[in-house]
Amino acid sequence: MTTSDASTSDASTSDASTSETSPDDTHSRYELDETGFNEVPKKWRKFYRHWGGPTDKLARNEVICPVCKIVIRSARELQPGDKLYCMPCMSRMVVKEGPDGHLFAEVIF
Amino acid sequence: MSSDEDFDPHVLAEEEFIEEVQSFEFWFGAVEGYLSGKSYGHDPEAVDLPMDEVERDRLITTLCHYCVGETAALEGASGLVSLAPNHPAKIFMATQVVDEARHLEVFLRRLNDLGVEDTATEIQRQANPALVEFKDALLKLVASGDWDAAVFAQNVILETMEFTVFRAHARTADAVTAEILEGVISDERRHFGFGENDLGRRLAHDPAARARLRDVRQNLDGLVLGVFEGALADLEVPASDRHVLGRDYLETVERLGLTR
Numbered sequence: 001m002t003t004s005d006a007s008t009s010d011a012s013t014s015d016a017s018t019s020e021t022s023p024d025d026t027h028s029r030y031e032l033d034e035t036g037f038n039e040v041p042k043k044w045r046k047f048y049r050h051w052g053g054p055t056d057k058l059a060r061n062e063v064i065c066p067v068c069k070i071v072i073r074s075a076r077e078l079q080p081g082d083k084l085y086c087m088p089c090m091s092r093m094v095v096k097e098g099p100d101g102h103l104f105a106e107v108i109f
Numbered sequence: 110m111s112s113d114e115d116f117d118p119h120v121l122a123e124e125e126f127i128e129e130v131q132s133f134e135f136w137f138g139a140v141e142g143y144l145s146g147k148s149y150g151h152d153p154e155a156v157d158l159p160m161d162e163v164e165r166d167r168l169i170t171t172l173c174h175y176c177v178g179e180t181a182a183l184e185g186a187s188g189l190v191s192l193a194p195n196h197p198a199k200i201f202m203a204t205q206v207v208d209e210a211r212h213l214e215v216f217l218r219r220l221n222d223l224g225v226e227d228t229a230t231e232i233q234r235q236a237n238p239a240l241v242e243f244k245d246a247l248l249k250l251v252a253s254g255d256w257d258a259a260v261f262a263q264n265v266i267l268e269t270m271e272f273t274v275f276r277a278h279a280r281t282a283d284a285v286t287a288e289i290l291e292g293v294i295s296d297e298r299r300h301f302g303f304g305e306n307d308l309g310r311r312l313a314h315d316p317a318a319r320a321r322l323r324d325v326r327q328n329l330d331g332l333v334l335g336v337f338e339g340a341l342a343d344l345e346v347p348a349s350d351r352h353v354l355g356r357d358y359l360e361t362v363e364r365l366g367l368t369r
Contacts, residue, residue, distance in 0.1 A: 038143050039143060040135070040142070041135060041139060042142070045142070047118055047119070068302055075117060082119075084119050085118050087118055087135075088298045088302070089302025090127075092123060092126065107309070109306065109312070
């Protein structure tokens with residue numbers, strides 16, 4: 001199973017092949033596969049996917065771009081303070097944690 | 110370094126990121142993804158299903174509005190190439206000129222498909238005066254050399270609203286029009302994203318410029334909002350989808366600190 005399979009499920013429930021913890025990093029790592037997103041050059045495509053709407057549950061390595069509503073994916077589990085780029089809309093953002101523990105992205109200029 | 114890390118966009122330095130996403134090289138790789146194999150924005154084998162006269166006339170009117178908007182952006186973006194403050198912005202704006210010309214072309218072709226032979230006359234006849242007024246105002250901002258105001262008018266006001274309207278329209282449109290719109294939507298993501306992020310960085314260094322942009326907003330956003338609200342109503346887009354037109358735009362101006 002890859003994160004393309006896990007894109008609508010919580011990564012914590014994914015099987016062992018979905019993510020692994022590297023010895024020098026407490027963040028789980030994700031092996032990303034392309035999900036059909038084709039609005040950036042091929043080498044960057046696996047880092048983004050289309051959002052499926054409110055029922056589309058994000059994995060721990062994913063946040064929604066507040067500017068263009070594309071799902072941004074990281075090869076690592078995200079933590080507050082991580083910096084991300086949305087290539088489809090050229091935005092730079094920082095990961096924040098909401099009061100209920102969910103992660104979201106805030107644009108930084 | 111693993112191959113994943115070789116191409117991880119999130120580890121790029123900000124300047125590297127900007128040079129990458131504003132490059133023609135990036136543009137080629139992006140449009141190749143969603144336009145290759147298409148002819149005038151859609152599958153050349155796609156067959157138009159029958160459309161009744163009312164539906165066809167309504168679509169023609171909407172496409173005429175789109176053509177006015179795309180012409181405004183084409184002429185605006187071409188003027189902005191010379192005003193762009195740095196090389197990556199110049200190069201990006203050149204890619205936008207190409208995109209806007211393509212949008213105009215695919216909408217004109219769609220008008221031809223729908224039986225409109227003299228597209229220039231039809232667009233002039235149907236053009237919404239508010240959108241024409243917006244176009245004139247945008248081109249004046251470009252002619253005055255005001256990069257910030259012109260980018261705000263074009264890439265934030267016009268492009269954000271077009272993006273929202275095209276998305277809503279694509280959900281209800283016939284298959285050929287929907288496919289054309291999907292390609293345009295993918296382009297628009299770059300355009301309004303560039304506008305917000307370029308302005309955001311510039312306003313961070315020059316907060317006083319916000320006052321001027323608030324004036325531009327006050328004078329111009331109502332013109333575009335009115336036209337596209339009308340277009341969504343004409344297209345019988347459900348009211349639940351129509352409210353996002355203003356919402357997406359307001360979220361953008363709020364992030365830029367341009368709300369009053």
